[in-house]
Amino acid sequence: MSPAGNRAVEAAREYHDRTTHSYASVRQSGHSLDWDTKPFLYKVYPDLPVTPLPREFPQPVQDTLGAVNAFRGAGGTLTLEILTSLLFFTAGLTRKKTYPGGGEMHFRAAPSTGALYQTEVYLVAADLPGLSAGVYHFSPGDFCLRRLRDGDFRSELSAAALDDGIAASAATVVLTGIYWRNTWKYQARAYRHLFWDSGTMLANLLAAAGAMGIPAHLITLFLDARVNGLLALDSDKEVSLELVPLGSAAAPAVSAPVEPISPRCLPLSSSEVDYPLVREIHAAASLVEPDEVKAVRASATGVPRSVPTTLLALPEPLPVAGRPLGETIIRRGSTRQFSGQPISARALSTALFHATRGIPADFLPGPGHRLVDLYLIVNAVDGIASGAYCYWPEAHGLEQLQAGDFRGQAGYLCLDQALGSDASAVIFFLAELGPILERFGNRGYRLANLEAGVIGGKCYLAAYGQGFGASGLTFYDGDVVRFFSPHARGKDALFVTVLGRSVRGAPGIEVPLQIAKK
Structure with a gap:
């Protein structure tokens, strides 16, 4: 795939066509799973400060159907306990199953293709009672937050998305995707799965926020590299996908300075296979300049649909x-x-x-x-x-x-x-x-x-x-x-x-x- 910007739409068309399944392509792929390099299902930052999340937190008790179709929450206050609940019901570890012979499967709140869980959860938060302002990674394995940056970075994230509402939110959840967790099994088609799986997680998050009265909305248009930099991602391997501002709080006067950091992460497996097509389509769909974000956002207009009269x-x-x-x-x-x-x-x-x-x-x-x-x-x-x-x-x-x-x-x-x-x-x-x-x-x-x-x-x-x-x-x-x-x-x-x-x-x-x- 040739280098392309967002408006060179042949890139998306080419990616889609090259990753389509047919009866013949599935049987001729020659791909087999290397179980020795299956990626570890949890991202581990061994050196970062740890904030254990409370083990007592409220559950969303609204009826499921009312929560599913709730369009936005209604003015509730985001506390650490409610934030913990939202994280758990979005991406938490809900149960474990042990099979005869010793195999074990971990189930999380939202499904994932192949149970590979390539979607990671980060948090950019204001000061909350019990949680200082900062940039955090959510670890479902030990139910903790690990602090990547200390300070209030809501204005930086707001500038990356050209959205003032982020600066005035109490916290913003950022979902990312780790390529190798899914390409290990699904090869280049895994790029599609980043959005299927983050989408199912977002369905949980939006429903849980609505059920608990917390205002929430989905932001998909932002300067990709700027968000990746704030989270200190290795963008050849992990990329930002979506943002969800939660609740409201006084906006910061100015963002803390964003210095380059490189926190140590444990490797997912002994080796990885690179799929350039995945990196190339993500680069082609990334927004680089603020004017690009504005232009794409301006395209979010209604398209009339002609509904059949006989249904x-x-x-x-x-x-x-x-x-x-x-x-x-x-x-x-x-x-x-x-x-x-x-x-x-x-x-x-x-x-x-x-x-x-x-x-x-x-x-x-x-x-x-x-x-x-x-x-x-x-x-x-x-x-x-x-x-x-x-x-x-x-x-x-x-x-x-x-x-x-x-x-x-x-x-x-x-x-x-x-x-x-x-x-x-x-x-x-x-x-x-x-x-x-x-x-x-x-x-x-x-x-x-x-x-x-x-x-x-x-x-x-x-x-x-x-x-x-x-x-x-x-x-x-x-x-x-x-x-x-x-x-x-x-x-x-x-x-x-x-x-x-x-x-x-x-x-x-x-x-x-x-x-x-x-």
Whole structure:
């Protein structure tokens, strides 16, 4: 890939095309996993000052569905205890499972492709009772913050994002992605996963903040190198992805000076494989000058959509799930096997409705606006005929594209995985990348994948809140588009979420981590 700036959109097109899956490409890749170099799942700073987080913190007790579709929190005060809760329900270690033979799996609050957890969490905070102002890394393994910088750096982060609200926030969460954690298994396609997985984490964070009354919104447009420098990232290996300001506090008069630092990190594995294509697409989608940030942000305008007049009306969605958000997140885990049994039309209606009520983000002008389209294969939903559909959030209805039993096709499209054929419903996220790249430049590629990840994460929460399962899958790109064509002609496949009834998991001893309620 040739060096390119954000407006040289052939870079995103080239990356997408070179990382598409087909039946042939998957079988001819020759890639195998080197278990001796599997990356460690936690980033370790051995020399930084440690701040243990309180073990007693409030849980988000609002009903799951109300929290999922909350657009912004409402004026609550961010305390250390509430901040701790938000960190836990976004990226915390929720339980461990030990398998016969001694294998152990750690489960976190949000799912991750391959359970590789390449998304790291940082914090740029003002002075809070019990926490001094500074730049911190959140370590879910020992549930601590480690201080990278001492002082108030909110103005520096605000300048990097050209957003005054950051300087007036009590703290800003910064999500980053470590390439090698995911490229180890998924090679160059892993760049897409950075946004799927950070998107599902953001679904948790925004829902938890809304449930606890903490104002929160998503910032995706910023000067990448400046944020990376503030966090002292090795940007050949780890990069900033998204920012989420939380709460409010008096803005600092001036930022502390940002001196270069190089805190020591333990290596993730004995060796790493470099994937230049990943670094190149990230560089091509990075914003370098303030005017670029302004120009891309100005592109966040509404695009009219022509909703079909004839749609299958869905049942009225449930207003509540009957399960608090905190309990839903703790009990959540990506479903590994579906029973093939149906869910109700109202259950599907509820998940779709609450997942698509909007994202408070700087690339969207408000609720009712979106970049991605949702296509479905309905396998087993009581009250809805099996077939292929397009979902229209604006009217909360389904456009039937083709009737019939497509279980076999659903499994095939999901990379020949039984999860696709055994699910009750399969949601395919597609987008017309051409106009998106024209509006946002290469950054638009990140935004489209991220939006799909956030909506997919909301589907997870809405499903588990109602008592059934969900999982995220990869797919054969071109075959997905062809299956839904001519309706989907000209679009690209981005992500898949499957919903359905789970079967009992593999044998093992599962130990939920104890959370002290406050």
